[in-house]
Amino acid sequence: MKRFFRDQAKRVLTRVMRRSGLEIHAIPPLPAAYEGIPDAAYYTNSTSNDPHFSPWELGGYGDFREYLDDISPYTLVSPDRCHVLYSLGLQALQTLEGQFFECGVYRGGTAMLLARLVHRKRRSPDVRLHLFDTFVGMPETDHGIDLHRKGDFDDTSLESVRARIGAPDTVTFYPGRIPETFSGLQSVAIGFAHVDVDIRDSVKACCEFIYPRLQSGGFLVFDDYGFPSCPGARQAVDRYFRDKREVPLVLPTGQAVVFRK
Ligand SMILES: C[S@@+](CC[C@H](N)C(=O)[O-])C[C@H]1O[C@@H](n2cnc3c(N)ncnc32)[C@H](O)[C@@H]1O
Numbered sequence: 001m002k003r004f005f006r007d008q009a010k011r012v013l014t015r016v017m018r019r020s021g022l023e024i025h026a027i028p029p030l031p032a033a034y035e036g037i038p039d040a041a042y043y044t045n046s047t048s049n050d051p052h053f054s055p056w057e058l059g060g061y062g063d064f065r066e067y068l069d070d071i072s073p074y075t076l077v078s079p080d081r082c083h084v085l086y087s088l089g090l091q092a093l094q095t096l097e098g099q100f101f102e103c104g105v106y107r108g109g110t111a112m113l114l115a116r117l118v119h120r121k122r123r124s125p126d127v128r129l130h131l132f133d134t135f136v137g138m139p140e141t142d143h144g145i146d147l148h149r150k151g152d153f154d155d156t157s158l159e160s161v162r163a164r165i166g167a168p169d170t171v172t173f174y175p176g177r178i179p180e181t182f183s184g185l186q187s188v189a190i191g192f193a194h195v196d197v198d199i200r201d202s203v204k205a206c207c208e209f210i211y212p213r214l215q216s217g218g219f220l221v222f223d224d225y226g227f228p229s230c231p232g233a234r235q236a237v238d239r240y241f242r243d244k245r246e247v248p249l250v251l252p253t254g255q256a257v258v259f260r261k
Helices: 001-017 062-073 078-094 109-121 160-163 199-212 233-243
Strands: 101-105 129-133 171-175 190-195 214-222 256-259
Touching: 001 109, 001 214, 062 078, 078 101, 078 190, 078 214, 101 109, 101 199, 109 129, 109 160, 109 190, 129 160, 160 171, 190 199, 199 214
Parallel strands: 101 129, 101 190, 129 171, 190 214
Antiparallel strands: 214 256
16 A cells, blocks of 8 residues: 555656656666675766766765865865866876976865875975966957956965965966966976866967977876867867877866877
């Protein structure tokens, strides 16, 4: 009897939701082999019928939790994208001795993650994180392709970001407009770069400066590649890599990653 009423209730609910354009799918239980493992809760994905290990969920898995705790209030970058930065940054530190670049710092969230990673995991004190931003908002944008406008992201400052990140032995700031702020760094070797500047001319300038200096085995991560709010960023990457050997790997997070040959 109980079961009859439960099934009826289910049917009515499903009908009402369908009428409102919604669908219900049951998330299948984890296979028995996963029962009892300490991190089973991370095999979840509310948008999929196919659970998979998601170490950026539930506040972060393992070491990553500590990084995420610190930076979350100061970044626009979602935990899954931060996990990409964490993993590739760690590999660059374990295999290369190139410099770390971040172009597009805003309030300093992802820069904090990278600064902590470099500080803790670098194998040589010469490896530093170089941070590039106007720190007063977007420069002029191209209204033909970019959706952002001059002055977006102006609720920040160099002083506040510097104080937030700390680590003066690890981090160098280059306030001002890219590409002018790259001057003097022509001979640098780069192991990892995060480009999060959102607009076409800025992404193009980053590609032109960073790619030729990226070490073999190094990574170039574009944050905005797949986002409808940043069509200029995608155009700049597509045009720049048209005649290169590397194929940018587009991720479901919206990022694209270049693995330097
Ligand atoms: C989306 S925000 C960066 C977000 C940041 N990574 C985070 O963790 O939230 C984009 C930043 O790119 C900067 N930017 C864009 N073009 C630039 C340029 N040509 N020179 C310097 N900064 C630029 C803007 O000032 C803005 O702070």
